[in-house]
Amino acid sequence: MPTGFKDWLQTLYVLLTFSAVLCFGALKSVLVGPIAGLILILGNLGVILGLFPAHVAWTVYTLLKTHKFDVPLKVAILLGLPALFGLWLGLSIAGSCLVGVGYGFFTPWVSSFEAFRLEDESKKFYHCLVDGTWGVIKGSCTVVRDFADLCYYSYPNYLKELRENPVSNELQPLRFIHVPACIIVGLMGLIVEIPLYTAIAIVKSPYMLFKGWHRLLHDLISREGPFLETACIPIAGLAIIMWPLVVVGSILLAIFTSFFVGLYGSVVVYQERSFRRGVAYLIAMVAEFDEYTNDWLYLREGSILPKPRYRKRKPSSASEPSVGRNQSIHERFRSIFPEAHGVHVPTLTASRSVRETIKEVKMVQIWGSIMKACEVRGMKLVEAGVITQSDLSDWLKAKHSNDGPVVGTGLPCFSLLHSLLDSIQSGSNGLILFDGTEVNHLNRPQDRLLDWFFQPVLVLKEQIRALQLEEGEIRYLEKVLLFGDKMGRAKSWENGSFVPHDALRAAQIEGISRRMMGMNRSVAKFPTYRRRYRHVVKELMAHAGGKGSSTMSVTRPLVKDGSMNSSTEKDGSVRSMSSRSVASIDIV
16 A cells, blocks of 8 residues: 555544544533532632631731741731732632633543553553543542642641741841831732733733644644654644633733732832832833743843842842843743742743653652652551551641651651662662652653752752761661650660761751751642652551561662662762661661
8 A cells, every 4th residue: 555545544544533532522521520620619619718717817826926027027917918818718719710620621631632642552442431530520539638638737837837946036027117018019019910910911822822833733744742653643633722721821820920929029028128129029020021921932032111120139049049141031030039930831842752751750650659668668667666556646636747746757757868878879860769760850850849859859868978977877867857856765766876976977967857857847738748648657557557567578679770789889888778777677
């Protein structure tokens, strides 16, 4: 058969299949979407309205009890709380409705096309029928649960840290003369930023629409980017059809972000002690947004709008990144206003192929590996009697993670420590996960949440490497991480540790433990973390109740490709995992 005729038949088959799946996906969206959307919307509304009185009480109580703010600043925050809570109600309810409609309608549709990625041809039709039905309904319930964890656990934990953290004793003063200025600039920010951001986004939306279609059609004709694999052409075709919705979503995202950009003007007034610089900030942010969108859409460079300077001095690297001449507008925008990371317009550059994307480590893989490491290492500690059943029960019953520190903070930090030691021993430039996968700057997920922790974890790894810990010092660090200030529990655990004689070295080890605990408390505020970690603790409870006397043998490669030998020691001060023991048991 001629090659041209084969290509024509293949193209016709793809187009017919695409049309059929498009219609079938729309049918599933009509049938499943209302159920999933209502579950998500009504569930989130119940959480928002049900916990609203508690949120008000917790916030006011924390504001009155904290020593971080002086009386004038507390008065200013109290005056602004009604507006902030009103903004929270409005945005959270509107956001829940939009997410519910979007998730319920589009997820079944997209799931039908995801079946094309399967290699087994016999299962494609089955998954095209099944995917996006019951799984979407379960997913909407999971979203509601995660949102409830965020409102009921994460927010109170943050407030409790604000009340009890020693750092909060650093008094932040505010003169009464600055209170009206903060309020006025905050209101001006809402009045100025929201309509101007909206106008800029709407005016430039036609450019984004047609340039996006041009980019996608160019990839389709030249078979580049998402169109490189034939199996993914239907999915990319769906992207062409749905591109107008992406444009609308970008407009809504710009409007949503403008609320926070405008309110941040009050913070600038407080930081700079100047009403004029707060107004200058509002003007500069409009120009920055205009320049930012110009750069994304490949329009004229810069902005015709004025950009007054609103900082008295160049901020230090500890607070805000410096802005260099050779930085791109993306970097300049993020450095000038790091809180406005949400102001995004999807990039129109040529996208990578599916095969290139698959090489990345997915965020769900990292979460799964972290939880599996906690589960396996926790079972070893349970078998050794280091973690008791009462510790697990205390965490499950506790409202705050600090109420069950051995399980809530100690076990995750203990697991992270051994992951870092594995990475040091293997000589990795990144982080070795529990399943042996190496995550580095080349294959790490491009996720905003990971950005906050990936580099600090690597810095912590290098600090541990530089200390060149001896075996007994590693054991001492394990004790500090697991038990903290519970000295009785720490002394009863004979794991071969010793306290360094050098006071400076002991302080360095304790400093590392405090940084690891701080990272874990920050990660524990993520809603998905509590749901996943609760499952791990329940597994440990079952193990402690019925399998506490059993032994477990878990083997795994040190890295995914097996190119590094686990018996090779890259650092003489850090032993291989086979030579380290925890309470006379091997932690792998």
